[in-house]
Amino acid sequence: MSKQIGDVILDLQNISLRFGGVKALTDISFNVREHEIRAIIGPNGAGKSSMLNVINGVYHPQEGKIVFRGAQREKMEPHMAARQNIARTFQNIALFKGMTVLDNIMTGRITKMKASFVEHALWFGRAKKEELEHRKKVEEVIDFLEIQHIRKTPVGRLPYGLQKRVELGRALAAEPSMLLLDEPMAGMNVEEKQDMCRFILDVNDQFGTTIVLIEHDMGVVMDISDRVVVLDYGKKIGDGVPDEVKNNEEVIKAYLGAGH
Numbered sequence: 001m002s003k004q005i006g007d008v009i010l011d012l013q014n015i016s017l018r019f020g021g022v023k024a025l026t027d028i029s030f031n032v033r034e035h036e037i038r039a040i041i042g043p044n045g046a047g048k049s050s051m052l053n054v055i056n057g058v059y060h061p062q063e064g065k066i067v068f069r070g071a072q073r074e075k076m077e078p079h080m081a082a083r084q085n086i087a088r089t090f091q092n093i094a095l096f097k098g099m100t101v102l103d104n105i106m107t108g109r110i111t112k113m114k115a116s117f118v119e120h121a122l123w124f125g126r127a128k129k130e131e132l133e134h135r136k137k138v139e140e141v142i143d144f145l146e147i148q149h150i151r152k153t154p155v156g157r158l159p160y161g162l163q164k165r166v167e168l169g170r171a172l173a174a175e176p177s178m179l180l181l182d183e184p185m186a187g188m189n190v191e192e193k194q195d196m197c198r199f200i201l202d203v204n205d206q207f208g209t210t211i212v213l214i215e216h217d218m219g220v221v222m223d224i225s226d227r228v229v230v231l232d233y234g235k236k237i238g239d240g241v242p243d244e245v246k247n248n249e250e251v252i253k254a255y256l257g258a259g260h
Helices: 048-055 078-083 101-112 117-122 126-144 160-173 190-206 218-224 242-246 249-256
Strands: 008-019 022-033 037-041 063-068 071-073 086-088 178-182 210-214 227-232 235-240
Touching: 008 048, 008 210, 022 048, 022 063, 022 210, 022 227, 022 235, 037 048, 037 190, 037 218, 048 178, 048 210, 078 086, 086 160, 101 126, 101 160, 126 160, 160 178, 160 190, 190 210, 190 218, 218 242, 227 242, 227 249, 235 242, 235 249, 242 249
Parallel strands: 037 210, 037 227, 086 178, 178 210
Antiparallel strands: 008 022, 008 063, 063 071, 227 235
């Protein structure tokens, strides 16, 4: 039985982003539907990470508008995106290397914590109760990602593929309704990519999480995505289901060159 894709929850309309005289994104429009895996692809320098940074408020576009769950967003900041249940991972791993796997994933619960800094420092009252509840959730994420055996290991000692899995765990600990993944399989071997694909599909299926994904491996993109948008030099050149995109002449030229 095919999964049910819901209504549009994120609508990007005519987005343009410039850094001085450099155009990073030019008049780009596309949407994301509830419960889908939406891939953003394109050659290096196409504007993919810039678009992800626009979605979660790191960059503010000069033109266009963003509608999220029916409300137009003005200047979104990353902490506001987090409070709207948007979480993300990064192209370059951004973990606390000296902290354990468990403690790194625990930082993903920060937006859920209500107790004050003083209460947490003294670890009494609601802070104690709160931390036990959050730790239970983190243990569930650790079980889901099958990393129980490294839960007390400092992240800096782990191989690259496991560090990427821990970063996914930290994002999942925030219980996001939308998850932004910036090249989650970059630098992985075939086995590690297969594991990461499985976890992404399970997050989408079991938790109902909407996923926006940047990935260079076209085999992965075509296998797991519901829809794909293609960027090249900051412009949209393709948008549709995987079969439509991979047969799009403009997309083929962008990847293979006009001579092919």
